[in-house]
Amino acid sequence: xxxxxxxxxxxxxxxxxxxxxxxxxxxxxxxxxxxxxxxxxxxxxxxxxxxxxxxxxxxxxxxxxxxxxxxxxxxxxxxxxxxxxxxxxxxxxxxxxxxxxxxxxxxxxxxxxxxxxxxxxxxxxxxxxxxxxxxxxxxxxxxxxxxxxxxxxxxxxxxxxxxxxxxxxxxxxxxxxxxxxxxxxxxxxxxxxxxxxxxxxxxxxxxxxxxxxxxxx
Amino acid sequence: xxxxxxxxxxxxxxxxxxxxxxxxxxxxxxxxxxxxxxxxxxxxxxxxxxxxxxxxxxxxxxxxxxxxxxxxxxxxxxxxxxxxxxxxxxxxxxxxxxxxxxxxxxxxxxxxxxxxxxxxxxxxxxxxxxxxxxxxxxxxxxxxxxxxxxxxxxxxxxxxxxxxxxxxxxxxxxxxxxxxxxxxxxxxxxxxxxxxxxxxxxxxxxxxxxxxxxxxxxxxxxxxxxxxxxxxxxxxxxxxxxxx
Numbered sequence: 001x002x003x004x005x006x007x008x009x010x011x012x013x014x015x016x017x018x019x020x021x022x023x024x025x026x027x028x029x030x031x032x033x034x035x036x037x038x039x040x041x042x043x044x045x046x047x048x049x050x051x052x053x054x055x056x057x058x059x060x061x062x063x064x065x066x067x068x069x070x071x072x073x074x075x076x077x078x079x080x081x082x083x084x085x086x087x088x089x090x091x092x093x094x095x096x097x098x099x100x101x102x103x104x105x106x107x108x109x110x111x112x113x114x115x116x117x118x119x120x121x122x123x124x125x126x127x128x129x130x131x132x133x134x135x136x137x138x139x140x141x142x143x144x145x146x147x148x149x150x151x152x153x154x155x156x157x158x159x160x161x162x163x164x165x166x167x168x169x170x171x172x173x174x175x176x177x178x179x180x181x182x183x184x185x186x187x188x189x190x191x192x193x194x195x196x197x198x199x200x201x202x203x204x205x206x207x208x209x210x211x212x213x214x215x216x217x
Numbered sequence: 218x219x220x221x222x223x224x225x226x227x228x229x230x231x232x233x234x235x236x237x238x239x240x241x242x243x244x245x246x247x248x249x250x251x252x253x254x255x256x257x258x259x260x261x262x263x264x265x266x267x268x269x270x271x272x273x274x275x276x277x278x279x280x281x282x283x284x285x286x287x288x289x290x291x292x293x294x295x296x297x298x299x300x301x302x303x304x305x306x307x308x309x310x311x312x313x314x315x316x317x318x319x320x321x322x323x324x325x326x327x328x329x330x331x332x333x334x335x336x337x338x339x340x341x342x343x344x345x346x347x348x349x350x351x352x353x354x355x356x357x358x359x360x361x362x363x364x365x366x367x368x369x370x371x372x373x374x375x376x377x378x379x380x381x382x383x384x385x386x387x388x389x390x391x392x393x394x395x396x397x398x399x400x401x402x403x404x405x406x407x408x409x410x411x412x413x414x415x416x417x418x419x420x421x422x423x424x425x426x427x428x429x430x431x432x433x434x435x436x437x438x439x440x441x442x443x444x445x446x447x448x449x450x451x452x453x454x455x456x457x458x459x460x461x
Contacts, residue, residue: 096231096233096300096305096307096309097229097231097309097346097348098229098298098309098311099228099229099311099348099350100348100413103403103404103405103411104404106404106405107404110404116405119404119405119406120405120406122405123404123405127229127311128295129295130262130264130289131262131264131289134264134265197262198262199260199262
């Protein structure tokens, strides 16, 4: 992480509260300069000040909040890795934009090592069925828990003969044994109840293809 | 007069109304609202959302996390939706963008439906947002060829860029309104550029209730102007301009 050379002084506001969700949509802050791999600016009239910092080696920008009352701890609340979402410790507030939310989901999947095939089609499906956004992280976590050695691949299945399509999370292994189907059922049971009452579908399965060396353990 | 394109880049347009804390709101509001729009938005879904809030108390700064429910109402084809949260109304239209006239009608319908079930005194914030996905011919396409709004990279900086993000905010109407323009690479394909425009009311309550919809009209005109100011004729050619 780049070094923080100076923090802006906190401006005491007349307001008594400020919410992350308001900041998210208000976007009343600006990038002031980009120089030497560091970007920073201050939040306007907020109870808190913020600092936007370029994490040069990781190739993205993260904005932090600072509160003197909390010993000047810096909280990350926004990142170019998750544009349109405000978060703290990976705990996202909800954007009003479906497209921005799904872009963020796609980045999250990739950060977690999930390969996404036909990302444009996956994004379109998530935009049509946004309720799946809440299910996806739990499905990936369940797959990881039961198949820690697997390569995970996300794709959109489209039946060539009938109007049927849904998201598929494939588990790919270097070798398959008799326990695979049972483990799939166990993993699925961790999230399938979340699909009740949700439009769209997410299927955890395997295509029995051998995991490629790059990602598989 | 606005320009028209056969292949417009809009993937989502969003209109937001934020109401002040004193606006009466209870558990009956979503149901009453739904009854008024269900003919065009019959599909109901719910999502849990989290908001964070810092509150100054005599004991110091308190951090609060609110978990609330947001109602999502979809049209028959799921290309339009209304989101209703606590003192929040959002109208979204997805690609293919139906055009301002139709979007404006949806905004008006939703706004009137909310006014019919909630006593609204004022609006703290409004926003009209356009999210554009621009598909460039190649990942090495020069941004300055297609955009009049792009990051300038000095000659002493490395030439290999793995990602970028840029944002500028413009003031309108003596600071009452602002337009935030945001540019970044898309998550699905680095050839795709996300160009997001967010025109919003920066001064809470500065627009009276009867002027809300005319403010939206004004916002749309400004957003169009800013958008056209961000692009070049080369990009207009990619969008296949069909006239004005």
